[in-house]
Amino acid sequence: MKLYHSPTSPYVRKVMVLIAEAGVQGIATVAVSGTPVAPDLTLAESNPLGKVPALDRPDGPTLYDSRVICQFLDAQAGAGFYPSAPRLWDTLTVEATADGILDAAVLMVYETRIRPEANRYAPWVEGQWAKVDRALDVLETRWIDHLSGPLDIGQIATGCALGYLDFRLGNRNWRKTRPRLAEWEAQFAKRASMQATVPPG
């Protein structure tokens, strides 16, 4: 199988952490880089959305979106990072919360890295950060016990989301009002799977 990969993508990181934690074998990575204004056309042949991660399989259509790929690889490996219901609903909501943080944070980063300065709109950027802010508060107040439970995709997504905030939006100082989440992240970041996937630069 072939995974379209970028070392700075937090969604790719989710997949790479799951691969390491589940002990999945037989995946080759292919480096690609693209943006909405400069898509990678090779990648777009596999994933029409032009986004990483995407997973080419020999026996079926390309899978894309980190949520689909992670669930597929978990099932292949029998890793159990998707627990049975009712805990599953909590796990998937934590994952959705972390992915929502990423979606807003990536839009903020694209705004400054891709959009010409004259076309930027600060209230829109702050509106994205407000989403991140609220979601972080919910992780701190509602989900901290869940995060301390058995390893699941919700924890992997949360670790990657917090890592991305440190990587690209460190000046926002997300830890300041969230001591429990900060403590959880400090422990989670020590995992070998997280250490092996720290974004470069």
Ligand SMILES: N[C@@H](CCC(=O)N[C@@H](CS)C(=O)NCC(=O)O)C(=O)O
């Ligand atoms: N929901 C997707 C998001 C993937 C995504 O946005 N990837 C970014 C890199 S961090 C990308 O490939 N962007 C290129 C583009 O939007 O054209 C997932 O979970 O895989």
